[in-house]
Structures are given as structure tokens and as C-alpha cells.
Amino acid sequence: MSTAYATEAAFVKELGKLETADIARATGADKTSVRAWVRGNRSPSGVYGERLAELSALVERLAHVLQRDFIRGWLIKPNVALDDGKPLDVIAAGDYRKVSKIISALESTAVS
Secondary structure (H helix, E strand, O other), X not given: OOHHHHHHHHHHHHHOOOXXXXXXXXXXXXXXHHHHHHXXXXXXXXXXXXXXXXXXXXHHHHHHHOXXXXXXXXXXXXXXXXXXXXXXXXXXXXXXXXXXXXXHHHHHHHHO
16 A cells, blocks of 8 residues: 555544544554554555545545534444444444445535
């Protein structure tokens, strides 16, 4: 994977006001690795890169329907539409699309 993924880690951390632990939780990587991604010293690969890309896409969409200060809270809060699962944990499990569908509903509500 390219350094673009490392840049993505810094971007998603800033945009979503996420903590290193949040990115680690969503990607399955350890916090030390995530810190290295954010600094641009390393790039995630394989499943870690895939989960980071998914998290980034979701955070970007959430930034259009939520104030940035609320994105992190939305991601760590149990959600009834996910059977009380937390979006970060659902992403980590590889179920990005389940979270995406909920965001789609928020987007359609915001447009109305």
C-alpha cells in the first residue's frame, strides 16, 4: 500500500476528531502502528489498510450530516440499528456496509 493510506490515517483522525485508540479499534491494528501511520512513518497494509479506507469513507460522509464534534461519539455509541452494536466495532468486524446503510438514512434525512 502507498503512503496515501498513511495520509488517510492523519486525515480521518483530524476530520472525525478521533483518537488513536479509535482508529486502532476500527482497523484491528495496535495503537503503536496507528501512531506511526498518522506520523507518516508507516503505511497500513492488507486488512488494516482496507479497514482504514472504510473508516475514512464513513467519517467523510458523517462530516456532511453531523458536526465534527459529534462524529466520534456517534461511532462509539451503541446503535439500535446495529442490534446495539457500536459502529467502530461493526467496522472492525468487516461489516462496513451495515454502518454505511445507517449513514445513508442520515444523508437522506439531511437532504429532505
